[in-house]
Amino acid sequence: MTAPKYAQIIVDIASSELDRVFTYRVPEEVVLSPGQRVMVPFGPRKLEGYVVSLSDAAELEPEKLKPVLRALEPYPAILPELMELAQWMKNKYHCSL
Numbered sequence: 001m002t003a004p005k006y007a008q009i010i011v012d013i014a015s016s017e018l019d020r021v022f023t024y025r026v027p028e029e030v031v032l033s034p035g036q037r038v039m040v041p042f043g044p045r046k047l048e049g050y051v052v053s054l055s056d057a058a059e060l061e062p063e064k065l066k067p068v069l070r071a072l073e074p075y076p077a078i079l080p081e082l083m084e085l086a087q088w089m090k091n092k093y094h095c096s097l
Helices: 080-093
Strands: 006-011 022-025 037-042 045-055
Touching: 006 037, 022 037
Parallel strands: none
Antiparallel strands: 006 022, 006 045, 037 045
8 A cells, every 4th residue: 555645734824814724745755644743845934734634636736736844753743533623613613723
């Protein structure tokens, strides 16, 4: 089984305009799981983000996607149940993820 090639990541910026996931390429040497903290390029900066989900396909061409720089820990910082709760709260209370 091959590792997922793309990660949907929410960056750690408190702004309603950025309250969405961004797709990044997962380099072959990087192993990720949902809920894991990562470092990603975001414009001219490097930001911390959280893996929301992983996939084998992306809507954009692979060459347009930036790669995940690295995982910050080898384990998820947010457990799947808490990821589901956060998504439910966002939908129910119209707050940011």
